[in-house]
Amino acid sequence: MEPRLPAVSVAIIAAPPVRRHCRAILTRAGEPPAATRGAELPGARSLLQSCRPAAILLDTLTSPLRALFVLPRLKQLSPASSVILIGGESTSIKFILAALRRGASGHIAARDLERDLPKALRTVAAGEPWLSRELGAAIIEELRNASSPATCDGVEGAGGYRAADGASASVSRSWRTGSKA
Numbered sequence: 001m002e003p004r005l006p007a008v009s010v011a012i013i014a015a016p017p018v019r020r021h022c023r024a025i026l027t028r029a030g031e032p033p034a035a036t037r038g039a040e041l042p043g044a045r046s047l048l049q050s051c052r053p054a055a056i057l058l059d060t061l062t063s064p065l066r067a068l069f070v071l072p073r074l075k076q077l078s079p080a081s082s083v084i085l086i087g088g089e090s091t092s093i094k095f096i097l098a099a100l101r102r103g104a105s106g107h108i109a110a111r112d113l114e115r116d117l118p119k120a121l122r123t124v125a126a127g128e129p130w131l132s133r134e135l136g137a138a139i140i141e142e143l144r145n146a147s148s149p150a151t152c153d154g155v156e157g158a159g160g161y162r163a164a165d166g167a168s169a170s171v172s173r174s175w176r177t178g179s180k181a
Helices: 016-028 041-051 064-077 093-101 110-125 133-146 168-177
Strands: 010-013 036-039 055-059 082-087 106-109
Touching (some): 010 041, 016 036, 016 110, 036 041, 055 064, 055 110, 064 082, 064 093, 082 093, 082 110
Parallel strands (some): 010 036, 010 055, 055 082, 082 106
């Protein structure tokens, strides 16, 4: 059995059914009810200004693009809060990568909430990212496919591939010949 960790204050920015479901899971996990507050997207600003949570659950099920749009604003309102997206099974890897670039700390599929929600919240509240193994593997595969050697322009040490500053030709020559560039 895992050691009991301290409670994490949570803001749930979601539609009422998703908020109720998350609260029920956290209550069953022994989280104090006062540590969990919720609002729909229009009420997020006042919620974040009043409670400064350690973690924010952001519903992307209802409107993924709207959630993606407001994510930087949520981080601006509560910079110390870690954000976990609640998504569906068919959430695209490109969407998740865009959200991570905009400040999200992780993603949890709605089907995994029962099993993983308390642990995911504690993980991101401790400053660590949260992704399922399957999602992590899919993201790595996406990055590998998007980063073939031919697309290493501007990457220091890309050896033999054209850098944006034109310097890699000399690096490439020195690599092959063993001379200094």
